[in-house]
Amino acid sequence: MEQKDLREWEARCIQEEPPACRAGCPLGLDAKGFVLAVRDDNLPGARAILEKSMPLAGLVARMCEAPCEQYCLRQSLGGSVAIGLLERMCINAVPAKTKFLRLPPRPKKVAVIGAGPSSLTVAFDLAKKGHPVTLFHLPGGPGSWLCKVPELVLSEGVLEEELQRLAGLGVNFCQVSVLGEALWTQDEFAAFYIGQDDEYVEGDLLKLGVPDSITFSLETERLFTGGLSVENHKYRFITDVSQGREAAVSIDRFLQGASLTAARVDLRHGKTNLYTSLDGLQREEVVVPADGLGYTKQEAIKEAARCINCECLECVKRCVYLKEFGAYPKTYARRVYNNSAIVKGNHQANKFINSCSLCGQCETVCPNDFSVATLCLDARRTMVQEDRMPGSAHWFALEEMRSARTEGALIRHAPGKDFSTSLFYPGCQLAGIRPQQTLRLYGYLQELDPATGLWLDCCGAPGHWAGRVQEFDEIMKELEEKWHEMGEPLVLTGCSTCLQMFREHLPQINVESVWVLLAEKPPESAKACAPMALSDPCTSRHDSKTQNAVRAMMEKIGQSLTPLPMSGELTECCGFGGLMQNSNPDLAKKVTAARVTQTSSDILTYCAMCRDQLARTGKPVAHVLDILFQDVAHPASEASPSISERRKNRRQLKSQVLSKYHGEQPKATEDWEAIALTMSPEVAEILEERRILEDDIRKVLFHVQQQGKVFVHGESGRKIASARLGQVTFWLQYTETDGSFMVESCWSHRMIIAGGSA
């Protein structure tokens, strides 16, 4: 990933955009953070947030007219959060910090003329930055119109206290009898701020002209102005404060000789790209203060709890995987980028990159189509290309794929035919998980069209998901050649993943889901069961045709379906997709568990892998074939076949097809296949968890028989044997009686034993 790609990814995720309230605050105050701190009864924390963005917080928090509230997303559901009242309550409840951080003194002096809210702001902001400030005010004392605000709203003590804070920052107060031009023509000052929210000599302000609307600089160099609101302006106070702040930014830049406009953050006036869903939110009315004036702490906490905590997280809310890693796609993009940029040290995002199920739900729900799947798949490809993909991450699935593509593969026209109008392509998962049903379905397809051929193979999806571009491309080429040799017939897939692979990578092949065909002519034997929730496989997400066909087929049969919230385009992965189950089995378990809890009904699916995966939770899960062909139906509560059984099933299916349809004697089995094994269910479970096949055990034992090398225990006589098979060394502890092997345990490692000596 290049830096520019990272920027593009980051820009797509708008989770870090400000909530409407913050975007609507002329000071950019983190209003959400503030409200949530009040909600959590953390008033000192809340006050700290106010102090961070407000000049003279004691004053601003009490006087601000809260323009932010007009943008609050709670507005339509009971009224905007009363941010203004909350600020007042907080500022009254928590005493001010007495010490302020002031930057080291700077040389150039600034004159602040007038003492209205805008001038006080400029004095505060510039004094904090270390500029020597002199504030010129009329004999009535600093404050201008603030001095006339009723005591109930702003007590005299408050203004006094804030002025003392200014003095504490080194602001020099200078009383003058009139405010006028003479003050901004003095030589000793490097810059002047003219706060128009005060009383001036008639006509003097008119001579200033109109300031720049962003920088508040005037035509005459060194002069800046603000405080321009008319008296009855709805947001007079905060607008003037905001103008003062903008002018202060300009004056600071001016004094440092920097550009007034470069990289300046514009006021947002409530505009933000943050997306926040209001789905499922209940109406809640604004809390009205009992005394009609201000909140008590309890009232404030109650009011603050109405905040909906505006944020996007549309993708994270739904995806167990995105939640698991504790952040959101913008951060994840950074992690993925850093992961590829790092030269020395741990690649900490490897696990993240390899755990995504590539199901595409995030892209569908994101307001900006952020596809974590693409982010992760690209990263996987780079890792493979740069030879730093962890060897163990996808190993088992790739071995499965290679096995299905050799010992499980077969392509034939129907018996007695030298052409095929269509080829049934069940996919390696259906063949491995439901071999008898696959055969039964093939028989039915032949009834419909006797020229239906059969194609047993793997579509290469594991290679694609693992980021192995080269291996996958070669598979695609081979599949295309085979299809070509068969006369380029229609391909009917029994698996959504195969269908997706064909459609996306071999668009020249005419391909359709077998369920679309069956929806037209469901078999007579089809019989409805109790209502079930239909779970669409994630690889069918954008295939509404197949999704609808399955529903139409169920309707014809009279099978009623209960609703499943995340369905169709929004459907979820079963935990197998993207090889999540390989690289992060614990997470896959969580994903699967989350999926099955979305319904209290039994689940129905038309993907063998989904059936297998979802049923591991103990939830009854049926495959549509259980409904279509009663004679070969499996109970919905049946356990999933083991990895060893799946391999055996594929081999057996192939030999059954050869003998049943083509009268061919299946090839002799491998020598090791005859070795007889026994093991307890507990040991079988260990094998499953460690992804060790019975085939592997037989191969180790065969190896021992050939080489005669084994460790024998002194007392019990039990044996330990091992063999390196491909990238893995398998170890086996067993006892042997009359040529039969009782497996006690089995383990493996990828490390290579280079040599040893005692």
Next chain:
Amino acid sequence: MNLSFLPPDMNWTCEPCGEKLQPGIVELQYVGSVFKVELPVCPKCGKALISEDLAIGRMLEVELLLEDK
């Protein structure tokens, strides 16, 4: 990983060497890293025993660590 991984039960004999396994130094390698560990080894043919505990514990940990290096 200069460590010793001798199982509590060392009562194993290498067949057909007929030798009892003894503590020995074994070189292991994985994704470009090489290290020496102490394991039960046949003094005659040099074959080492990787116990189940070692394989599914420390060894797996190190494998994963090295894969992410």
